[in-house]
Amino acid sequence: MTAPKTPSVVLDWGDSRHWSAKSRPCEYCPGLxxxxxxxxxxxxxTCAEAAAAAAAVAVVDAYRQEGAWAR
Structure with missing residues (x-):
């Protein structure tokens, strides 16, 4: 069995609700x-996309540990 590829995640942040006039620290890195x-x-x-991809990998890993992957 081959390991699944790391997922790529592309978030659609094209609307104005994803913009703030005030610069604040990122939840995932030290940048503003x-x-x-x-x-x-x-x-x-990019930080949010990387976090979402990591969360997907964690779900797959948990699924594998339950033994359901091999069924």
Whole structure:
């Protein structure tokens, strides 16, 4: 069995609700950003995409540990 590829995630932040006039620290890195995630938290788009991909990998890993992957 081959391991699945790391997923890539592309978020659509094209509307104005993902923009803040005030620059704040990103949730995921020490940089400042004007961008907001879906929950309104400050986050760079690339940081949020990397976090979403990592979360998907964690779900797959948990699924594998349950033994359901091999079925």
């Amino acid at each position: 950003t004007h961008l907001l995630d879906d929950e309104g938290r400050p986050a760079h788009k």
